[in-house]
Amino acid sequence: MNILIIEDEQKVAQALKEGLENENYAVDVAFTGEDGFFLLNSKHYDLLLLDLMLPGRGGIEILKTLRKNEQDIPVLILTAKDSVEDRVLGLDSGADDYLVKPFAFPELLARIRVLLKRGREKQTFYLQCADLEMDLVKRKVKRGGQEIVLTLREFDLLEYFLRHRDRIVSREMLAADVWKETNRATPIDNLIDVHIARLRKKIDGPFQIKLLHTVRGVGFTLSEDAP
Template identity: 50%
Template sequence: MKILVVEDEERVAHFIQKGLKEEGHAVDVSYDGEDGEFLAEVNDYDLIILDLMLPKKNGIVVCRELRASGVATPVLMLTARDSVEDKVRGLDAGADDYLPKPFAFEELLARVRALLRRQSDSKSPVLKMADLELDPISRRVSRSGKAIRLTTKEYALLEYLMRNPDKVLSRTLIGEHVWDMNFDPESNVIDVYVSHLRAKIDKGFEPALLHTLRGQGYLLSDDSPPV
């Protein structure tokens, strides 16, 4: 999943980013409200973690303006101020959940999972392509009923592909959504992960689902790719 963290304390922002990346998420970080709001409007995020007290524009204003502009991405608001009044203001501005600082990363992660699960439930409980299935809630993958074990990053790559079936996805798009916006397009890491993923979901099965379109990108489809 692709997550935006808007937090002006660099230590806290990097702590959250590191932990979420270890869980397989692509994480972008912004350090002020104006930049965070811009990134949230121009990118397709699955979740926004938004601090309340931010320079240039506070989290309440950012959240309210995002909702007014039609951005429906779930928002988890963070703040050192945990009065009932502050919580009500945040939720009324459009936040989906509220976490006071300081917090244990395990609690943050549980709230992130809950919001992402709610988002997945509103889309489709199980993603399918031919006989390949991915359950975003249990994070289980199978083909023809046979369980497939994936690494954290392989799972994130497959989920992104399965949420965009029959679409040619460029390496840049994959890099931004499965890694982050600082992904180096000259790196061959995507090719390596695609190769590993193909060996797990296609080897020994028919038809092949993961296709490489030279010069264009990658395609997950049960139809033959265009020549």
Template identity: 50%
Template sequence: MHLLIAEDSQRISATLAKGLRESEYDVTVVGKGSDALTCFNNRKPDLILLDLGLPDMDGLDVLNRIRETDPILPVILITARDKIDDRVRGLDAGADDYLVKPFAFAELQARIRALLRRGKKPADTTIKIADLEIDPVRRKVDRAGCSIELTPREFDILYFLASRTGEPVPREMLAREVLQTASHSVSYDNIIDVHISNLRKKIDTGAPVKLLHTLRGIGFTLEERS
């Protein structure tokens, strides 16, 4: 992880850099706001420790410039300004955290770890089958780059089938796991058939490769067949 320290006190920045490097962070240190912006533009850090009292420009001006291009980069303000109004202005300007000097290095480390955990990108959970893409986080479905509008129940059925690509999925399993009923009856079979029919129209109509298949006497499967 690359951390950028913008602090005009060489004593403080050297102490912070030494401790953070010992914690295996890649650290860049600058003493001016203009240098902080240059480093930010040249090599985007994973987190910034930003002093408000920089010699050439106020730290809040630096923060505002950063937020113009990156609204989510973790930024911790480190400053001797301890008034409530100063903290409020810093947080309202887009800082993620605010530490008043002097502070315990262990506390700084804990806050850095918390922000870096929060900033981690979630693993890509999108399921791809041929040119069909199913995003369970945004509940979004695309085929060949075109968005497909599904009802909530249609999405649930499609995602359940996609998570078992190539496997036969019995009607009873769909009834139990998706419709959440323990019973298996003709009425539920009809409901499933209606949803499957609508799904087939939406994802397979006009497509060169059909993906949703009926397995007679068994159920359904979602797969690309050669």
């Protein structure tokens, strides 16, 4: 999978490149809109990460030109502007998704996966991690054959972790996807921590191998191996 990053802030671009390469993507970086445009026309990419505030040719302009040329490569916008108008402008210009800086890297990965998978999402009725099983039809959770009773919120939370198994999930992702809380000024971090603690008590409490881990400063991960 080839990803092109157009981002003028070199440190950010370098960090993104390294992070994505760790996830086995092939990554190219362009620091200006012109360079990026040249690369886009000379090589095939599966995804474009586009900064909006670029010197010279701005991100929106690049996006509009792309879409005018009927190039339907998925585009994920990265920007520090987060007013509703800015979002609408970005999406109207042909972006597929929008991420506000500063963003959590796990969230970026999740969005990238969604964009690359788009259109061929498989319907799943059964999720699993080690001996933890979730039946989405009966809405039942078992660990080691033993049924665990979860509240609605805990069930949604666990489902989200299972769908992102072995990957790091940030608080921002949980707030947006599980709690559907889009306003970043809502005090929700403590709330998430409480729910995580309760879920952990239920699924890990009595068991030898712990599955739900905290990655300090980043978020949480559900995995057989400790991070």
